Structure formats: structure tokens, C-alpha cells
Amino acid sequence: xxxxxxxxxxxxxxxxxxxxxxNSAQCTKIDCHLSHSDGGxxxxxxxxxxxxxxxxxxxxxxxxxxxxxxxxxxxxxxTRRSQLNLQxxxxxxxxxxxxxxxxxxxxxxxKKEKKQQQKKKGSADDTAAAAAVTAVEEQPQVSEIIESxxxxxxxxxxxxxxxxxxxxxYKDLMLxxxxxxxxxxxxxKREAEKLLIALSGGTCSMVVAELLRxxxxxxxxxxxxxxxxxxxxxxxxxxxxxxxxxTLEYLRELTASFGFPFHVVPLENIxxxxxxxAESRRSRLIDSFKNVSSNTSKEDMIVYYRxxxxxxxAHTLGCNxxxxxxxxxxxxxxxxxxxxxxxGFTVPNETSVVIEQPTNNIKFYQPLRDxxxxxxYIYYRHLRLREAPVIHPFTETKPKNxxxxxxxxxxxxxxxxxxxxxxxxxxxxDKLISPSVNSEFICSMxxxxxxSTEINAIESKKNSNNSSAxxxxxxxxxxNNSKSDQCCSTTSTSTTNGGCCSSDNNNNNSNNNSNNNxxxxxxYSCRIxxxxxxxxxxxxxxxxxxxxxxxxxxxxxxxxxxxxLEDDQDEDEDEGETK
Amino acid sequence: MDNTTPTTTTNVExxxxxxxxxxxxLCELCNVARPVLKRPKTGQMICKECFYTVFEDEIxxxxxxxxxxxxxxxxxxxxSGGKDSTVLAEVMTLxxxxxxxxxxxxxxxxxxxxxxxxxxxxxxVKRNQQQYQIPLKILSYKELYNWTMDEIVKEIxxxxxxxxxxxxxxxxxxxxxxxxxANKIVTGHNADDIAETVLMNLLRGDIPRxxxxxxxxxxxxxxxxxxxxxKYTYQKEIVMYAYFKKLDYFSTECIYAxxxxxxxxxxxxxxxxxxxxxxIIDIIHSAENFHFRxxxxxPVQRNCIQCGYICSNDVCMACDLLKNLxxxxxxxxxxxxLKRKDKDNNNNNNSNNNNTTLxxQLVIEQK
Numbered sequence: 001x002x003x004x005x006x007x008x009x010x011x012x013x014x015x016x017x018x019x020x021x022x023n024s025a026q027c028t029k030i031d032c033h034l035s036h037s038d039g040g041x042x043x044x045x046x047x048x049x050x051x052x053x054x055x056x057x058x059x060x061x062x063x064x065x066x067x068x069x070x071x072x073x074x075x076x077x078x079t080r081r082s083q084l085n086l087q088x089x090x091x092x093x094x095x096x097x098x099x100x101x102x103x104x105x106x107x108x109x110x111k112k113e114k115k116q117q118q119k120k121k122g123s124a125d126d127t128a129a130a131a132a133v134t135a136v137e138e139q140p141q142v143s144e145i146i147e148s149x150x151x152x153x154x155x156x157x158x159x160x161x162x163x164x165x166x167x168x169x170y171k172d173l174m175l176x177x178x179x180x181x182x183x184x185x186x187x188x189k190r191e192a193e194k195l196l197i198a199l200s201g202g203t204c205s206m207v208v209a210e211l212l213r214x215x216x217x218x219x220x221x222x223x224x225x226x227x228x229x230x231x232x233x234x235x236x237x238x239x240x241x242x243x244x245x246x247t248l249e250y251l252r253e254l255t256a257s258f259g260f261p262f263h264v265v266p267l268e269n270i271x272x273x274x275x276x277x278a279e280s281r282r283s284r285l286i287d288s289f290k291n292v293s294s295n296t297s298k299e300d301m302i303v304y305y306r307x308x309x310x311x312x313x314a315h316t317l318g319c320n321x322x323x324x325x326x327x328x329x330x331x332x333x334x335x336x337x338x339x340x341x342x343x344g345f346t347v348p349n350e351t352s353v354v355i356e357q358p359t360n361n362i363k364f365y366q367p368l369r370d371x372x373x374x375x376x377y378i379y380y381r382h383l384r385l386r387e388a389p390v391i392h393p394f395t396e397t398k399p400k401n402x403x404x405x406x407x408x409x410x411x412x413x414x415x416x417x418x419x420x421x422x423x424x425x426x427x428x429x430d431k432l433i434s435p436s437v438n439s440e441f442i443c444s445m446x447x448x449x450x451x452s453t454e455i456n457a458i459e460s461k462k463n464s465n466n467s468s469a470x471x472x473x474x475x476x477x478x479x480n481n482s483k484s485d486q487c488c489s490t491t492s493t494s495t496t497n498g499g500c501c502s503s504d505n506n507n508n509n510s511n512n513n514s515n516n517n518x519x520x521x522x523x524y525s526c527r528i529x530x531x532x533x534x535x536x537x538x539x540x541x542x543x544x545x546x547x548x549x550x551x552x553x554x555x556x557x558x559x560x561x562x563x564x565l566e567d568d569q570d571e572d573e574d575e576g577e578t579k
Numbered sequence: 580m581d582n583t584t585p586t587t588t589t590n591v592e593x594x595x596x597x598x599x600x601x602x603x604x605l606c607e608l609c610n611v612a613r614p615v616l617k618r619p620k621t622g623q624m625i626c627k628e629c630f631y632t633v634f635e636d637e638i639x640x641x642x643x644x645x646x647x648x649x650x651x652x653x654x655x656x657x658x659s660g661g662k663d664s665t666v667l668a669e670v671m672t673l674x675x676x677x678x679x680x681x682x683x684x685x686x687x688x689x690x691x692x693x694x695x696x697x698x699x700x701x702x703x704v705k706r707n708q709q710q711y712q713i714p715l716k717i718l719s720y721k722e723l724y725n726w727t728m729d730e731i732v733k734e735i736x737x738x739x740x741x742x743x744x745x746x747x748x749x750x751x752x753x754x755x756x757x758x759x760x761a762n763k764i765v766t767g768h769n770a771d772d773i774a775e776t777v778l779m780n781l782l783r784g785d786i787p788r789x790x791x792x793x794x795x796x797x798x799x800x801x802x803x804x805x806x807x808x809x810k811y812t813y814q815k816e817i818v819m820y821a822y823f824k825k826l827d828y829f830s831t832e833c834i835y836a837x838x839x840x841x842x843x844x845x846x847x848x849x850x851x852x853x854x855x856x857x858x859i860i861d862i863i864h865s866a867e868n869f870h871f872r873x874x875x876x877x878p879v880q881r882n883c884i885q886c887g888y889i890c891s892n893d894v895c896m897a898c899d900l901l902k903n904l905x906x907x908x909x910x911x912x913x914x915x916x917l918k919r920k921d922k923d924n925n926n927n928n929n930s931n932n933n934n935t936t937l938x939x940q941l942v943i944e945q946k
Contacts, residue, residue, distance in 0.1 A: 296855060339781065340851050340858050344865025403854055410847045414782070417843075424784040431786045435870050451868055524864055528857060 092154040092166035094173070099153070158378050167382055174371070174379050178211040181353050181367035182224075185321050192225040194319040197260070198310055199232045201247045203380045204325035204368055206254070210383060211367075212323070213258045230255045231313050233306045234266040237282055238289055265313050270305045270540040288538030295402035297532035300341070304446050308542055311362040319362075326366040329373040329411065332425040337407040342525045346448035349434035351426070356434075359442055372422065440553065443523035444546035445530070450523055458520055458554055521547040608633065616823075619815035622856060627823055634820055638808050639674050645795050647806045648763065650681035655761035657752055658686040658707065658715075660700030663767030665707060665828040666817050667809065671765065672711045686711075687755045687764070689748050690719035692727025693834060700829040707827065718755040720747055724901055732835055734904065740835050743904075746896045750888055753803050761803075768807040771814035771848065774862040778844045786871065793866040801889050813859060 154166025165173065186193055197212065199205045215224040232251055236244050248264065255262040268281040292298045314322050326334075331351045338347040349356055355364035368376060399409035414421040434449070441450045441458065450458075515536055522530055533539060557564070604624055606614045612626035618633070625633070642648060656671060658664045668686060675682050688704045691697050701717060708715040721727050724747060732740050756764050773793060780789040791797060796806045809817065821828055851858040882888065883895035890896065 294855065336778070336781070339777070339865045340862055342857075342861030342864040345868035345870075347865070348870075400850060400854060403851060403858070406847070406850055406854060410843075410850075414843065421782065425781060428781050428784045428786065428789070431872055433870050433872055524868075525861070528855075528861070 091164070092156045092169050093163040094165055094169035095153040157382065158375075160375065170379065170382070174375075175211060175214055177370055178367055179215060179224075181369065182212070182215060182323075182365070184354055185323070185363075185365050185367075186224070190225070192227045193321060194227045194317075195229070196310070196314045196317060196319040196322045197228060197230045198322055198324050199230050199251055199255070199262075200325070201232065201251055202325070203377050204327050204330075204373070206325075207376050207380050207383075208323055208325040208368060209255070209258060209260065210380075213260075227319075228258075229261045229263065229317055229319060231263045231265055231310065231317075233309050234264050235302060235306070237267060237285060238302065263313065263317070265309050267302070267305060267309065269309060270542070272541070284538065288533075288535070288540075291534045291538055292532050293534060294532045296341070296404060297529045299402055299404050300529055305540060307364075307447070308540070310364075311357070311360060314362050315360070321363055321365060323365045323367065325368055327368050327371055327373045327376055328422050328426055329415070331366065331369055332422040333404075333408045333411045335425055335429050336411060337404050338525075340403055340407065342528065343448070343523070345451050346434050346446075346523070348429055348432040349448065351429050357447060359440075359447065369426070441550065442546070443526050444518065444521045444543045444550065445526040446523060447546075448523060450521075454523065458551070459558075517551055518544060518547045521550045616819060619819070619856060620813050620860075630816075630819070630823070634812070634816055635670060635674060635677075638670055638812060639678060641795070641811055642674070642680075642808055645806075647765075647796065647808060648680055648682055651683075652681075652763050653683045653685065653759065653761040654763045654765055655685045655687040655716075655752075655756040655759050656713075657764060657766040658688050658704045659767075660688070660703035660707070660829040661767070662818055662821050662826075662828045662830060663769055663809065663814075665703070665826050666821050667765065667767040668707055668711055668713070669824065669826060670820075671808070672713065683761075684711075684713045685759045685761055686713050686715040687752060687759060687761075688715065688717045689751045689755065690717055690721070691744055691748065692720050692729055694729055696831060696834050697728075699831070703827055703829040710827070714759070716755055716759050718751055718758070720751065723747070723751055723754065724897075724904075726901075726904055728835065731904065734907075737835060743900055744835070746900055750895070750897045752805075753888070756803055764803060764805040765808055766805060767809055769809040769812050769814045769817055770859045770863060773807070773810060773866075774859045775841070775844050775848050777862050777866040778848065779841060782840075782844065789866070789869065790871055793863055798889075810863070811860065 154168055156164035157167045158165055158170050160170060160173070185195065195212070197205065197209050199209065209228075209230065212226060212228055216226055216228070217223070230251070232248070234248075252262055266278075268278070268285040271277075271281040271284055289298055289301070292301065310322050314320065335347055335351050338344075338350060343350070351366075351369075353366055353369050355366065357363060399405050411421060411425075441455045442448060443450055518536075519527055519530060530536075530539075604614060606612050606626035606629050607623045608625050608629040612628065614624035615627050616630060617624055618630065648654065654671070656664065656668050658668055668684075671682075671684055674680065675684060686704060686708055688701055690701060704715065704717075719727070728740070728744055731743050735743070752764055752766075756762075776792045777789065780786075780792060795810045796804050798804050820826075848859070848862075855861075881890065881893075883890045883898055884893055885898040886895060888895050888897065892899075
């Protein structure tokens with residue numbers, strides 16, 4: 001059964017054919033079948049549904065706005081924004097607005113002149129009366145103007161947040177929204193910034209590439225100068241692609257047509273890039289993922305590995321900016337998922353437009369943060385680019401597969417109940433910040449800053465190795481012990497599991513000790529992940545390197561710390577002097 | 580983390596350890612008795628006695644490390660008769676004796692006046708009082724506000740009734756504590772409740788509450804701090820404790836609580852917990868590590884000009900709601916409020932969605 005067939009059967013079975021718009025209920029149903037760690041397949045599926053839908057319901061408008069679910073007209077007319085409501089949906093709201101705006105501008109000028117004249121006359125009552133008169137006069141004018149300029153008003157193609165927009169206006173709007181975010185990636189307007197686009201092959205990242213091309217070509221306001229390269233991290237080893245060759249071919253063709261250089265980085269390169277060991281790296285990667293006991297941890301590890309590869313590639317290519325195509329749906333879902341994984345400290349950074357990375361200079365950008373998945377897809381459809389092949393297999397992944405998929409599913413359901421869910425979540429996280437307490441101290445796995453308690457633990461450990469060992473290991477006991485016990489109590493009672501229990505502290509062997517140290521340089525959430533890994537040796541080497549560097553730097557710093565002048569000390573001395 | 584379990588130090592005083600040589604597993608903590616349960620929090624197979632010890636020690640640890648009480652404190656236990664507060668009463672009396680906190684404990688129950696729900700659960704509380712020999716004070720909405728919840732629901736219907744109940748109960752607990760001359764209140768909110776509230780506040784975008792909801796002590800600036808000794812205790816373990824100790828508790832959901840949205844959050848949390856049991860603690864850990872932008876100032880505390888109760892406006896919520904009830908306007912006001920909220924939401928969302936709100940400008944244009 002082809003993908004399209006499956007989608008059609010789902011939709012037919014759900015009796016929702018008569019719904020006016022493609023609403024998220026239908027999409028959720030597809031998502032249930034498609035839920036996966038990567039978003040590409042999902043949007044493609046929604047896209048395919050959309051294609052099919054458009055072919056059968058040509059005349060109706062897809063809707064992705066705030067009145068999306070207002071099937072029963074529950075929102076009172078008076079509270080709707082579009083007062084000049086084009087109930088017939090035949091006129092583009094923005095075109096109408098522009099026309100009115102242009103014509104009224106002239107009249108306003110005249111009015112102002114009149115008012116000034118009246119002010120000169122002096123009476124305030126007169127001006128109020130005059131204003132009232134003009135207001136009354138204007139009412140019939142608006143509809144007249146619309147009538148007169150009928151030809152200039154486009155046919156709406158999308159119901160965007162309670163406004164019907166025509167394709168031209170929608171295109172402008174998307175570009176405008178994109179530009180406001182992408183300008184944050186520019187440090188100087190003159191020099192061309194080097195950007196690396198991370199292409200998954202999914203719709204969102206393709207739209208990013210397309211929008212960036214438009215920015216370079218000078219569509220919209222002004223030409224922007226970027227030097228763009230594209231990279232695709234090939235994860236087919238772990239999750240076989242549905243159409244592997246087609247996907248790569250498609251990406252290659254498309255980037256070539258845009259004129260962007262294209263690179264493919266296989267995920268196994270996390271173990272090194274030496275071409276002679278490629279085969280062994282592959283088996284190593286597969287083995288290492290077999291040894292992870294929970295799906296959540298597997299998915300998270302892929303994400304961290306991918307991010308690491310992206311910044312590594314960016315570094316070798318000399319770019320210091322990586323652009324991701326994360327939509328607001330995915331960010332909202334990430335917010336909930338990361339909160340559930342204990343990443344509250346770093347989640348505001350992870351979900352913002354600009355992801356700051358404290359150690360290296362490479363920054364990640366998420367310029368599609370303000371756009372819903374559906375809005376992106378509808379845009380993509382109308383660009384009439386070539387159809388993207390579906391990357392991931394059409395497997396029956398249940399939402400309860402992992403925390404990530406469960407959060408995706410939950411948010412889709414909520415978005416269906418209240419279509420403001422995604423926006424509210426992102427607004428919540430806007431009010432949070434990730435303070436970088438000490439940028440030297442980052443988690444070895446996910447590279448996010450550690451909290452001050454975690455930093456203190458590392459520092460105190462180094463200060464007095466023996467005395468604080470118990471307290472430190474106690475700290476990780478609660479998380480790590482519990483995890484390892486629960487997942488692998490039956491299979492392995494080996495040294496690594498007991499590694500952080502205080503009973504083993506006295507007879508640490510070297511292996512235990514290094515694992516112990518590694519755990520210390522992980523953030524709360526990565527410690528849980530680490531607990532799920534049965535064979536700690538299979539971990540990507542960069543994690544161990546990071547951990548080692550962090551601990552050595554810390555040790556060195558400790559040795560010379562008496563001779564380092566700190567800001568606080570200065571203040572103390574100052575205080576002492578003043579006293 | 581405060582929930583650190585003193586796992587390795589548990590030497591359970593099993594007077595006659597029964598060694599079963601059936602080849603079955605032994606309790607992972609004491610290695611003596613046969614395990615009878617799998618700990619929901621950690622997945623360890625442990626015996627009943629070890630479970631009691633671990634469960635109580637954790638709460639003791641939470642109390643001690645957060646300095647919840649001082650010797651000589653008069654502590655009112657908010658007792659509804661449900662599982663959480665019953666176990667809380669049991670554990671508080673037990674720990675008070677065992678570790679000699681030197682606390683005077685009181686049971687404080689609020690009678691909302693819900694027939695078929697509260698009247699039955701209050702019977703349970705009365706039996707608890709007999710069992711633990713702690714003084715009990717029952718305070719009813721009727722005597723405080725001259726309204727029962729039954730009457731309020733009759734007046735305003737089933738929408739927004741939980742607002743009344745929540746606002747009134749909060750104040751009633753404080754008033755009851757004052758009558759008992761208590762200087763602290765403890766409630767049976769457990770880790771699940773708190774994690775759920777964190778998710779709810781995120782989903783609702785309620786930043787001030789998100790800031791407050793993970794604090795183990797709230798209202799510490801006032802005269803009557805409230806604390807949650809069960810902050811790190813899993814609901815399942817509380818149920819388990821009550822079950823094994825055969826505690827007498829009342830388990831029925833409130834008949835007037837059809838909170839669909841919270842229901843979603845609760846189901847979601849249960850699903851998450853099934854995937855990874857530590858999720859509840861992880862969410863609390865996340866929320867504890869949230870850092871808020873400085874512009875999110877907490878509302879300033881002051882006293883209600885009518886009843887003198889601490890509030891953030893001139894007139895406290897309870898007085899305001901009561902005034903509406905007494906003037907017969909409650910239903911009207913409620914619907915106005917709801918509408919206004921809708922409108923506000925709409926406006927907020929709009930301004931969030933489109934910075935250059937097209938049709939807003941259109942409207943202005945028209946005016």
C-alpha cells in the first residue's frame with residue numbers, strides 16, 4: 001500500500017471528508033501513524049494529504065489560523081478581528097487593506113490640512129464635529145474603494161490566522177516573518193555571513209533554503225548577503241529511509257538549482273572521519289544504539305550526535321552559523337519534552353530563535369519559530385517546487401514509543417482542542433531565560449551549560465577528592481541508580497552500574513573512576529540518558545573528550561587559583577579598605 | 580536533589596528475618612525479606628518494611644533539608660479525608676515521634692458543604708482523629724461565608740464553580756489555622772500534583788503561578804507559611820503506603836470537578852510516567868531550574884481592606900466573589916469575566932500572531 005493510499009484510507013475512515021478545512025484532527029490521525037523522531041516525514045504526510053485534498057476540494061480554502069477549529073461558529077462575531085470581514089472569502093484581506101490604505105492616505109492628507117486649518121480657527125468643538133463627520137463619510141467610501149479596485153484584489157488561497165490571503169500576499173508575509181528572524185544572524189550588513197543550512201529533506205528545511213534564496217535574490221525589501229552551504233546528516237543507518245536514493249538525489253538537485261554547495265555527513269562520522277574505518281564505524285554505531293535501553297534516550301542521542309556533527313561540519317566549512325528549520329509546533333513539543341526530561345535550565349535557550357552555544361562560536365538559528373507546520377506546508381505547496389520524497393518509513397510508531405513522540409502527540413491533540421496551544425507555550429517560554437552561569441562548564445553530551453549546583457559539585461570534587469566523593473556520588477545516586485536499576489537490573493550487575501553507589505567508592509577501579517568522572521560533567525538530563533546506556537564504551541568519543549577537557553581545565557584552574565584575581569575578591573578587598 | 584534516597588543505609592530492624600529459600604529474589608535493600616512490591620519511583624523490588632522506611636525517610640529528609648519546621652511549631656494538617664492527607668497525618672505523627680520534631684499537630688478540615696462527597700470524607704477525618712489522637716477542627720463554608728458549595732452551584736451552575744471553591748478553601752484553611760493558633764500549615768500535595776501543575780501553567784502561559792508552584796513553602800512572607808512535605812513523593816507510593824498500612828481513607832473525586840483540561844494534563848503525565856518513571860521528579864527539577872526574565876514581577880502582597888486577609892488587590896478574591904454571590908450577580912459577573920478573558924486572549928494572541936495586525940489596522944482605519 002502506498003503512502004497516499006494509506007492516508008486516503010485513514011481520511012476516508014475517519015469520516016472527516018466533509019470538514020471544510022484540513023484541520024489538525026486529521027493531521028493528528030496521520031501523525032499517530034507517522035510519529036517519529038524526525039519531523040520531516042510528518043510534514044510530508046500532511047503535505048500528501050493536502051495534495052490529495054486539494055485535488056478533491058479545489059474550491060475550499062485551507063485554514064491554519066485562529067478560527068481553524070471554529071466549526072460551530074462559537075467565537076462571537078464581534079470579537080473577531082477582521083471587522084471588515086469578507087465573509088464570502090473571495091477577497092484577499094491584505095490586498096483590500098493596501099488599496100484602502102493607499103487611497104485613504106491621500107484623503108488623510110487632505111483631512112489633516114483641513115484640521116490644521118480648523119485648529120487655526122481655534123474651536124475644539126468644531127474639530128470633534130468635523131472628525132465625526134469624516135468618520136461617517138468614510139464608511140461608504142471603503143466599500144466603494146473595494147468595488148472600484150476589484151481587479152487588483154487577489155483570490156485568497158489560505159486562511160491565515162483569521163485573514164484570507166491571496167498567494168502573493170501570503171508569500172510576502174512569509175518572507176517578511178522569515179526576514180525578521182534571519183536578520184538576527186547578521187552581524188554586519190556589508191559582509192556576507194557564512195550560513196550552513198541543515199537539510200533533513202523535510203518540508204521545513206526546504207522552505208528555509210527557499211526563503212534564504214529569496215533573501216539573497218533581493219525579494220522583499222533589500223538584498224541580503226549570505227554565503228550559503230547545505231548539509232544533510234545521513235541517519236539512514238539507524239532509521240532506514242523510505243526512499244534513500246531519491247531523497248539524496250532530490251536534495252542534490254534542489255540545492256544545485258539554488259546554487260548552494262551540498263554536503264552529506266553520515267551519522268557514523270561521530271566516531272571519526274577516517275575513510276578506511278568507515279565500515280567499522282557503522283557497526284559500532286549500530287551496536288552502540290542496540291545497547292541503549294530506552295527509545296527516548298536513543299532519540300535524544302541521535303539529536304545530540306546530529307548537533308555535534310552539524311557544528312563540526314560548520315567548523316570545517318568555516319561557517320559559524322547553522323540554520324535549522326524547526327517550526328513552532330516542533331519547538332512547543334520540544335519545550336514540553338525537555339521539561340519532562342529535566343532540562344528546565346536549558347530549555348529557554350534551546351527553543352529560542354538563536355541558540356547560543358557557550359563554548360564554540362557556532363550558533364544555531366531557528367528562523368521558522370513563528371510559523372506553524374501547516375502554514376509552512378501550505379507555503380511549500382504553492383511554491384510548486386518538486387515534490388519531496390518521504391524520508392522515513394511509513395511505520396506504525398505508537399505515540400507511547402518515547403517521551404518525544406508522546407509529547408508530539410499530546411500537543412497535536414491539544415492544538416486540536418485549542419488552536420492557541422502552540423502559541424501559548426512559546427509565549428510561556430519567551431518569559432524564561434537560560435542564564436549561562438559559567439560558560440566554561442558545559443555538559444559533555446548535550447553541550448548545554450551546567451547549573452551552578454552541578455558546577456559546584458565538580459569543583460568541590462576536585463578540591464578534596466576523597467571527602468566529597470560520597471556526597472557527589474550520592475547526588476547522582478538518585479537519578480542514575482534508579483535508572484540503571486530499573487532498566488538493567490536483571491541483565492547486568494556489572495561494575496558500571498554500581499559505579500556511582502557509595503558502597504563501591506572505596507574500591508574504585510580505574511574504569512569505574514573514569515565513568516564516575518564522566519557522569520559528573522553531564523547535566524541532570526544527560527545523566528539519565530547515560531544511565532540508559534549499558535555499554536559506556538560505545539559512547540561517542542567527543543563526550544569523553546569534552547569531559548576530560550572540562551575536568552583537566554578545572555584541575556589546572558584549581559592549582560593556580562590562588563594566584564588568579566577574581567572579581568569578587570577585588571570587591572571584598574575594596575570593602576575591607578572602605579571599612 | 581532533595582529527594583536523595585538513603586538507599587544504602589537502610590538497616591531494617593527485622594526482628595525475625597524469614598529467609599525463604601525458594602530461590603526467589605530478595606529485597607534489594609535489606610537482602611533479607613522477600614520483596615512484595617516494585618517501587619514506582621525507582622523500580623526496585625523491595626519488601627514492605629523497607630518500603631515504609633524508605634518512604635518515611637524520604638519525607639523526613641525533605642522536611643529536614645528544607646527546614647520546614649522548628650521545635651515548638653504548631654502545625655495544622657490540611658485534612659480532607661483523601662489518601663494524601665490521611666497518609667500525611669499518619670507520617671507526620673509518626674515522624675514527629677520518631678525524630679522528636681517537637682511539633683504540636685492539628686487536623687484542620689474544611690467543609691465545603693458538598694452533599695455526597697465532603698460529608699462522607701469528613702467521617703473519615705473524624706475516625707483519623709480518634710486513631711492519631713490529634714485535635715481536629717472542622718470549619719465550614721456555611722459558617723464562614725454563609726454559603727455551601729451546593730448552594731453556590733445551584734446559583735451559578737457548573738462553570739467556574741471550582742474558582743469559588745478554591746478561593747474560599749484557601750482562605751478558610753488560613754482562618755482555621757488562626758483559630759487553632761497554628762503558625763504553619765501542611766498540605767498533602769504530592770509530586771504528581773506539582774508536576775501536573777507545572778505542565779498546566781506552561782500550557783496556560785501562567786508565568787506567576789509557574790514561578791510559585793514548585794516552591795516547597797509558599798506564603799513564607801506572611802504569618803502562615805504553607806508547606807508540602809510530599810513534594811518529592813509519588814502519588815503511587817502514597818497509595819501503596821495507605822494500602823499496606825490499611826489506612827482508612829476516602830477515595831471519590833469531587834462531584835463538581837469536571838476540569839477537562841487538567842484531565843488531559845493528568846493523562847499525559849501518566850503516559851509519560853509509564854515511559855520513564857523518573858519523569859515526575861524530572862519535571863519538578865526542570866521547574867526548579869527555570870529562570871524568569873526580570874520583568875515578570877510578582878504581585879505585591881497587601882491586606883484586603885474588607886477582611887484584612889492577605890491579597891494582591893485592594894479587595895481579596897474571596898470578598899469579591901462573596902459580594903457577587905450575595906448580590907445575586909455572581910452568574911452575570913462570571914460570564915462577563917469569561918467573556919473578557921476570551922477577548923483578552925484573543926487580543927493577546929492576535930498581537931502575538933501578527934505584529935502588523937492587518938485587520939486591526941483596518942478596524943482602526945474604519946473608526
